[in-house]
Amino acid sequence: MAEVLDLRVEIDGRAIVDGVGFRVLPGRVTALVGASGSGKTTTGLALLGEYPGGARVSGEVRVTAGGAVGRTTGGPVGRTGEPVGYVPQHPASVLAPARRVDALLMDIARPLVRHLPRGKRRAAARELVVRALADAQLEDAEALLRRYPHQLSGGQQQRVVLAQALLLGSRVVVADEPTTGQDNPTKRRVVEQLAALARRGIGVVLLSHDLDVVRALADEVVVMRAGRVVESGPVERVWAAPRHPWTRELLDAEGGSTSFDGGGARSRRPVVRVRGLAARYRDGSRSASVVLRVPALDVHAGECLAVVGRSGSGKTTLARCLAGLHRDFEGDVRLDDTVLPRSLRRRTREQLAGVQYVFQDAHASFDEHRPVVQQVARTAVRLRAVDAQEAGREAVKVLARLGLPEDLVRRRPGGLSGGELQRAALARALLARPRVLLCDEITSGLDAVTRRDILETLTEVVGELGDLALVLITHDLATAALAHRVAVLDAGEVVEEGPALEVLHSPRHPFTRSLVGTAEPAARP
Amino acid sequence: MSGLRSFVARRLLLGVAQVVAVVLLVFALTEALPGDAAVVLAGDQPDPARIEAIRTAMELDRPAWERLVDWAAGLLRGDFGTSLTSGRPVAQYLTGAFGPTLLLAALTVALLVPTGVGLGVLAARYEGRLVDRLTSSVTLAVYAVPEFALGVLLVTVFALRLGWLPPTAVGHGTDLLAHPGVLVLPVLVLLARPVCSLVRLVRAGMIDALASPYVAHALRYGVSGARVRYLHALPHALAPAVQQLARTIDWLLCGVVVVETLFVVPGLGTVLLGAVGERDVPVVQGLAVVFGVVTVVLNLGADVIAHRLAPRAGVAA
Known part of the structure; x- marks a missing residue:
């Protein structure tokens, strides 16, 4: 079906993939797992005949079907003999925004009908397209083909991308992080679709650091680290008896051993009190719609509150209201005993320092032209009126505490990895000596090992500080389980709130039950 | 819809x-x-x-x-009034002068769109290579020359020195199409700067579009390079260019005073200049109505087309 033999990809003399080999069998799911930077995406793209610019490639990638052998060896490689399908992390990214859905599908179908007389080609191509959409379980194909990508739901976009691969007649499909950053129901849907592909006899290559999904879906696992395969085998064997220490570490990381409970210094004194909050978004000139209602919510000193819910449930809006980034709301947000002005601009310096925000996309939150340490130190200068030298010393100290050595943080943001930048962003927030720290999905998009490390560090630091209140916004229930309390949001309403153990293990509200119930992806049918 | x-x-x-x-x-x-x-x-x-x-x-x-x-x-009632100075109906002024202006504008746009888009796509396709560097520097240089200077230069070289083309449209009345020679230099001057801005906008948009995952995806699935460039990437890249094009057409139709005066083309710009000089209020007002309508319609058209090319952006009134 497809075979990778001793693949080596080198950029500027540095091997990013080295000696990788595995086979993809029809109707089986082969998962490449490993932390970010382990070379799994480069390997996956090699199956598509795509390599990073300026790469030196050796080894062999064979994609075969029914006896025909296409191979690519070295150099800038074009198409292999047999077309390979691709399912990206964000299906919307591969759909041209200015073209209707049928544009690319018809372009794919056109070569398939070339043998027909000219007059019949169009209708035949159309028929192929409609059949592929039906195979991808898309209903009402005719209407759907006339829509633009942005008019489709996420699930429909994903199915359209699958339909493209089916239409192409791919016997091998590469799925690149298809569930990363998705909430649980979405994950379950993606898993179901990929399983359906495998049932059609297609060999699926799954690139993922989401081990839940790998366990639910994969038949074979290839564990990669630093461009090499450290272990491979059937998923049951690798999970039950990992042979390589790195595999064990990867699997342990998923378990999640830390908890914010260690700190101990919880008090009953609320730091943040939210009363009667109703946040709106104005949609053009029309009347505003309320997207979030929080009648009452307290966060206490030394406490970690996890806010969970699906995407679009209003989690981030809540944090933005607290931080003063979203000001179109009614109700009170109190820090200690004073009501915070709604707008950031009208808050005093102490109030600004008191509420700090760490964003999901750490990279976007740094200026790429200045060294990281300078930007971290700036918080203390701006918000606590510390002089620049003193702030610099303090920044280096806090960054070191978070595991970032001084020579690293003297670099610009481009020189740090995603996980390292996220730590720097945490340090930047901590330098304001905040009363409450808002962490918005800070670990989603990171691999399991990095995620665990960051959460561990965060736990320790919060424990050391004692009276810091932490709001952890996440869709990952394993992360939420580390918190003291959990608030569950659904469609802008707080449906359940209570101690983490209670909410996550014996949920009362049906929505929480569905969320918890799907935390483990559905087993393969 | x-x-x-x-x-x-x-x-x-x-x-x-x-x-x-x-x-x-x-x-x-x-x-x-x-x-x-x-x-x-x-x-x-x-x-x-x-x-x-x-x-x-x-x-x-x-x-x-x-x-x-x-x-x-x-x-x-559809009556634009009569000119104060000549006593002729204003409508006659407008229809008479609109012909040459429209002709110049139509010719310019007919050359502008293929040249601008074609060069922009070409430069984007070979980004950073010789073709791109050449296109980018030439367009920047030409853009920096004001049209009266370019006009004078072209007249000096091609009409006075070489004698290939007539220097102005004097003596041909409003029927310029019968003497295509007089149109060459004005159209070149009108074309010069709009082509440059269009090339640069299309180039920038195309570079973005060509680097996008959806272009990689279409190529990966065996769609031919030209098809991907012109049918999948270009529509997205054209959205900003369309707005610029509308402004250019607007400029062309609403009296390109400098160029018409320079080449003595009896278009709207020439009429406007004369009417203001003579304080011929009804003619000036008639022109204002025409210019206003043209501007409103063109910008509306551009917004509708841009909405079609970037459907995600929605329409903002």
Whole structure:
């Protein structure tokens, strides 16, 4: 079906993939797992005949079907003999925004009908397209083909991308992080679709650091680290008896051993009190719609509150209201005993320092032209009126505490990895000596090992500080389980709130039950 | 699509208001200018009694608002009024001058779009290579030359030195199509700067689009390179260029005064210049109406097309 033999990809003399080999069998799911930077995406793209610019490639990638052998060896490689399908992390990214859905599908179908007389080609191509959409379980194909990508739901976009691969007649499909950053129901849907592909006899290559999904879906696992395969085998064997220490570490990381409970210094004194909050978004000139209602919510000193819910449930809006980034709301947000002005601009310096925000996309939150340490130190200068030298010393100290050595943080943001930048962003927030720290999905998009490390560090630091209140916004229930309390949001309403153990293990509200119930992806049918 | 329809209706209503505002403003400004048509007509015998007589004859002694209301009432019946200085209907001025202007504009746009888009795509395709560097530096250089300077330069070289082309359109009346030679230099001058801005916009948009995952995806699935470039990437890259194109057409239609004057083309720009000089208020107002309508319609068209090319952005009234 497809075979990778001793693949080596080198950029500027540095091997990013080295000696990788595995086979993809029809109707089986082969998962490449490993932390970010382990070379799994480069390997996956090699199956598509795509390599990073300026790469030196050796080894062999064979994609075969029914006896025909296409191979690519070295150099800038074009198409292999047999077309390979691709399912990206964000299906919307591969759909041209200015073209209707049928544009690319018809372009794919056109070569398939070339043998027909000219007059019949169009209708035949159309028929192929409609059949592929039906195979991808898309209903009402005719209407759907006339829509633009942005008019489709996420699930429909994903199915359209699958339909493209089916239409192409791919016997091998590469799925690149298809569930990363998705909430649980979405994950379950993606898993179901990929399983359906495998049932059609297609060999699926799954690139993922989401081990839940790998366990639910994969038949074979290839564990990669630093461009090499450290272990491979059937998923049951690798999970039950990992042979390589790195595999064990990867699997342990998923378990999640830390908890914010260690700190101990919880008090009953609320730091943040939210009363009667109703946040709106104005949609053009029309009347505003309320997207979030929080009648009452307290966060206490030394406490970690996890806010969970699906995407679009209003989690981030809540944090933005607290931080003063979203000001179109009614109700009170109190820090200690004073009501915070709604707008950031009208808050005093102490109030600004008191509420700090760490964003999901750490990279976007740094200026790429200045060294990281300078930007971290700036918080203390701006918000606590510390002089620049003193702030610099303090920044280096806090960054070191978070595991970032001084020579690293003297670099610009481009020189740090995603996980390292996220730590720097945490340090930047901590330098304001905040009363409450808002962490918005800070670990989603990171691999399991990095995620665990960051959460561990965060736990320790919060424990050391004692009276810091932490709001952890996440869709990952394993992360939420580390918190003291959990608030569950659904469609802008707080449906359940209570101690983490209670909410996550014996949920009362049906929505929480569905969320918890799907935390483990559905087993393969 | 109903959202789009109500958007167009709203914009057209707004457009009517905008045209009315332009006419009022232009009327007020011409009134504020020192002197009037009577003074101009009196010519080199500025005898106050004579000027007063002319003023009475032309009804210029009536209050300004009365004249405006009269003129507006006529406009509603499709009557643009009559010229103060020549007594000919304003509509005749407009239709006569619109021909040459439209001809120049149409020729310019017909050359502008393929050249601009083609060069932009070419430069983007070979980003950073010789073709791109050459295109980028030449367009920047040409863009920096104002059109009167370029016009004078072209006339000097091609008309006066080499004698290949006539220097101006003098003596050909409004039927310029019968003498295509006179159109070459004006069209070149009109083309010069718009081509440059269009090339640069298309290039920037195409570079983004060509680097996008959806282009990689289409190529990966075996769609031919040219098809991907022109049918999948280009529509997305054109959205900003369309707005720029609308402004260019607007500029071409609303009297390119400098170029028309330079080449003595009897278009709207020439009429405008003459009318302002003679304080011929009805002609100026007629032109203001035409320019206002053209601008509103073109920008509306550009927004509708841009909405089609970037459907995610929605329409903003």
